[in-house]
Amino acid sequence: MVATVILGMLCVHLLCFSTMFLLISKRLDGNRMGMEVFALGNLLLGVAYALQLVGGVADHRAIGFINHTMTLGAPVAYALGAARFFNRPVPVLRPLLAVAGLYTAAQLLVQFTLGTQARHAMLAGACALLFLAMVVTLLYGMRSFAKDMRAEMTVFAVLIAGICGLNAAKLVMILHSGLPALDMNSGFQTVFYVYMSFLGTVLPPCMVWLVLRRLTDELRVMATQDPLTGLLNRRGLMACLDMHFRSRTAGNAHLLIVDIDHFKRINDTHGHQMGDLVLGRVAQVLQATARKGDPICRLGGEEFLVVALDIEPTGAFQLAERLREAISHSEVPSISAQDPIRCTVTIGVSKSFSHPQALDAVLQQADAALYRGKESGRDRVESAFAPLPLPA
Numbered sequence: 001m002v003a004t005v006i007l008g009m010l011c012v013h014l015l016c017f018s019t020m021f022l023l024i025s026k027r028l029d030g031n032r033m034g035m036e037v038f039a040l041g042n043l044l045l046g047v048a049y050a051l052q053l054v055g056g057v058a059d060h061r062a063i064g065f066i067n068h069t070m071t072l073g074a075p076v077a078y079a080l081g082a083a084r085f086f087n088r089p090v091p092v093l094r095p096l097l098a099v100a101g102l103y104t105a106a107q108l109l110v111q112f113t114l115g116t117q118a119r120h121a122m123l124a125g126a127c128a129l130l131f132l133a134m135v136v137t138l139l140y141g142m143r144s145f146a147k148d149m150r151a152e153m154t155v156f157a158v159l160i161a162g163i164c165g166l167n168a169a170k171l172v173m174i175l176h177s178g179l180p181a182l183d184m185n186s187g188f189q190t191v192f193y194v195y196m197s198f199l200g201t202v203l204p205p206c207m208v209w210l211v212l213r214r215l216t217d218e219l220r221v222m223a224t225q226d227p228l229t230g231l232l233n234r235r236g237l238m239a240c241l242d243m244h245f246r247s248r249t250a251g252n253a254h255l256l257i258v259d260i261d262h263f264k265r266i267n268d269t270h271g272h273q274m275g276d277l278v279l280g281r282v283a284q285v286l287q288a289t290a291r292k293g294d295p296i297c298r299l300g301g302e303e304f305l306v307v308a309l310d311i312e313p314t315g316a317f318q319l320a321e322r323l324r325e326a327i328s329h330s331e332v333p334s335i336s337a338q339d340p341i342r343c344t345v346t347i348g349v350s351k352s353f354s355h356p357q358a359l360d361a362v363l364q365q366a367d368a369a370l371y372r373g374k375e376s377g378r379d380r381v382e383s384a385f386a387p388l389p390l391p392a
């Protein structure tokens, strides 16, 4: 009786959360993060349990076969949904239909050769294996594709290991005691459905949490990154500097403004699309040439900022020279099969600074130096401090 009531509540739970997942997936235009597939998984399991309530556990009519196929289809759907959550573009309907077809055929074969007991044992065994595969994938994911979600993956692995163990126990009990092991009044069935009900309550909020995490991570990136070049934007740079100067050991920094020369001419001659490629190339060269860890940002248009951290004025000037030279030697293949495009940059270097609030002041210094560089003929480095002799 207890297990039957729990099963009924579990049905309602699964179907309600199926609707909720579907609504969430409709709101997630573009990347649905697999929510529509999780909705399908819940629907399959909810309907399977509803059929079980109607026909009884050991039903060997058509309804029992459909129930088993749907029960097995649910974890397959969850696994496909998880793959989509981790950006694997897996198909859903075809694999599910294939599993349904194959499993129904296997059920018919087992039923007519070995009987109902073997068919139930097969379901418990297949579910245990599927859940075991999920636990292994989750443990592997913690070390590879889901490194940033270790805590969440651990929770999922522990919860799914529980249902894997219960299915394995069910298999052993069916093989040992036959169909009476499936009696809804038995202690085992009560434990089984209490645990399933616990999963049905705990897992959906965990799923919603994962989606929320993904969305907030994406928002954070969008708020701090320049979409064209993937470099930081001004807000991202401020956050980086805040973090850097919070450290007690942080030394002085210098700000470099890098401005592409005659960029308007590149746009006018080769088109805006080519101009965008040049911006991307300059961004790559800056990243490859500057020291690892030095924040680089696109200020807007054809202006970039590089913050050289923990550096003396001579070093900052030398870095600016290195950047200027690397950019003047780099090429962007032309879309229209003409000669590759080259560009030069003029760089203004600020005086040293040691706190993030100085950003506006050092920007002005570097900007004034940049202006002098443009006035003096471009493709050069100017600094806000006294000219330094460059090493031979």
Ligand SMILES: Nc1nc2c(ncn2[C@@H]2O[C@H](COP(=O)(O)OP(=O)(O)OP(=O)(O)O)[C@@H](O)[C@H]2O)c(=O)[nH]1
Pocket (backbone or CB within 6 Å): 228, 259, 260, 261, 262, 263, 264, 265, 267, 271, 272, 273, 274, 275, 276, 279, 300, 301, 302, 374, 378
């Ligand atoms: N392709 C492309 N062009 C942009 C973008 N943002 C700004 N621009 C263009 O960049 C050009 C900047 O021109 P100017 O400010 O006159 O500078 P410049 O031609 O590089 O001249 P100097 O800096 O004096 O050497 C303008 O034509 C803008 O339309 C962008 O995201 N993509």
